[in-house]
Amino acid sequence: MMPRMDGYQLLEAVKHDSELKQIPFILLTAKVDLDSRIRGLEQGADEYISKPFNNLEIKTRVKNLLNRRKIEIAFIHAEKMISLGQLVAGVSHEILNPISYAKNANESIPDFLEMILKGGKLPPDKARNYLYEAVQDAAEGIRRVCEITEALKGFVRQGNEGFDFEDIHPGLDATLKIVHVNYKSRLRIHKSYHLPNRVHCNLNHLNQVFLNLIANAVQAMKGQNEPRLWIETRQEKENAVIEIRDKGPGIPEEIQGKIFNPFFTTKPAGQGTGLGLYISRQIVQEHAGEISVASTPGEGSRFTIRIPIQGTKGAAHDGRIFTHPDVDRSLTEIQYPYRR
Numbered sequence: 521m522m523p524r525m526d527g528y529q530l531l532e533a534v535k536h537d538s539e540l541k542q543i544p545f546i547l548l549t550a551k552v553d554l555d556s557r558i559r560g561l562e563q564g565a566d567e568y569i570s571k572p573f574n575n576l577e578i579k580t581r582v583k584n585l586l587n588r589r590k591i592e593i594a595f596i597h598a599e600k601m602i603s604l605g606q607l608v609a610g611v612s613h614e615i616l617n618p619i620s621y622a623k624n625a626n627e628s629i630p631d632f633l634e635m636i637l638k639g640g641k642l643p644p645d646k647a648r649n650y651l652y653e654a655v656q657d658a659a660e661g662i663r664r665v666c667e668i669t670e671a672l673k674g675f676v677r678q679g680n681e682g683f684d685f686e687d688i689h690p691g692l693d694a695t696l697k698i699v700h701v702n703y704k705s706r707l708r709i710h711k712s713y714h715l716p717n718r719v720h721c722n723l724n725h726l727n728q729v730f731l732n733l734i735a736n737a738v739q740a741m742k743g744q745n746e747p748r749l750w751i752e753t754r755q756e757k758e759n760a761v762i763e764i765r766d767k768g769p770g771i772p773e774e775i776q777g778k779i780f781n782p783f784f785t786t787k788p789a790g791q792g793t794g795l796g797l798y799i800s801r802q803i804v805q806e807h808a809g810e811i812s813v814a815s816t817p818g819e820g821s822r823f824t825i826r827i828p829i830q831g832t833k834g835a836a837h838d839g840r841i842f843t844h845p846d847v848d849r850s851l852t853e854i855q856y857p858y859r860r
């Protein structure tokens with residue numbers, strides 16, 4: 521017998537701890553009846569071995585479990601690299617574009633100045649108008665570059681790999697911008713941010729979930745005349761709730777139960793790995809939360825994330841409730857290409 525708690529209690533404690541729950545758990549017990557085995561597996565045990573046991577069998581099972589974890593970690597890493605690679609390609613193009621028109625505008629400024637001061641091809645009042653436009657274009661190009669680099673900074677927070685109490689809204693905004701820059705769609709976004717508290721989370725990981733969900737929504741609405749996206753945050757008791765809804769084609773009922781499985785994708789080869797939602801669910805579970813989908817074919821899909829504001833370990837909220845002003849922008853229209 522174990523001291524203070526039995527194996528089932530230990531299993532429950534481990535599987536409810538966001539940092540420990542990833543550790544594979546083997547129940548080694550003398551209880552061989554079916555009920556006990558099912559109870560153990562339901563509580564999250566990865567393996568169940570009944571006594572008497574064989575050393576070699578245990579060693580082999582441990583080795584297999586560790587290999588499985590290694591493969592899972594490799595998946596996560598690969599998916600991260602894929603989404604980052606796509607992101608970098610889209611973003612660098614989007615930086616080059618405004619820089620090149622800012623550069624062109626900048627180069628024309630001396631010519632217009634000369635025409636105003638010394639005369640030339642254009643009368644001075646026309647040259648003055650062109651000069652004014654060129655200065656505006658250069659400023660707008662630089663503003664766009666700043667906006668995109670700010671969004672990138674908001675998306676990947678360097679030097680902050682762990683859990684802390686965070687405002688999740690800048691991450692949502694940064695992700696929206698990055699997805700938009702990458703998919704170049706005209707998009708109507710309805711935002712209602714009503715979550716008053718900071719949330720105990722790993723912000724970089726959560727941003728990855730937002731990226732997956734928003735990218736899925738935008739991909740699902742590809743080719744639509746009026747793509748619309750709703751993003752809502754709110755607090756329900758001790759949970760933060762984040763909802764991402766689209767008016768895409770929806771998800772057929774028969775596949776709704778499969779979309780969170782690894783490698784499940786309906787996208788053509790080369791366009792989807794089918795890991796986006798699988799990894800998103802893992803990340804949400806890492807936060808002791810849950811992610812669910814509700815979808816009506818023909819009307820759209822709604823993904824809902826629920827995570828405890830305080831985290832799992834009763835991490836003490838330091839009381840610094842961030843004073844995020846309630847945002848209810850029922851409609852924010854983003855055009856592409858951006859108007860100059």
Ligand SMILES: Nc1ncnc2c1ncn2[C@@H]1O[C@H](COP(=O)(O)OP(=O)(O)OP(=O)(O)O)[C@@H](O)[C@H]1O
Nearest residue numbers: 736737740779785786787792793794795796797821
């Ligand atoms: N908002 C949505 N609308 C319609 N279908 C969706 C939506 N989100 C997910 N799906 C369906 O769920 C499947 C799995 O999504 P998931 O994000 O896991 O993988 P993927 O998008 O296909 O590929 P990846 O995310 O790896 O690029 C998608 O292929 C699609 O069929």
Ligand SMILES: [Mg+2]
Nearest residue numbers: 732736796797
């Ligand atoms: Mg996806």
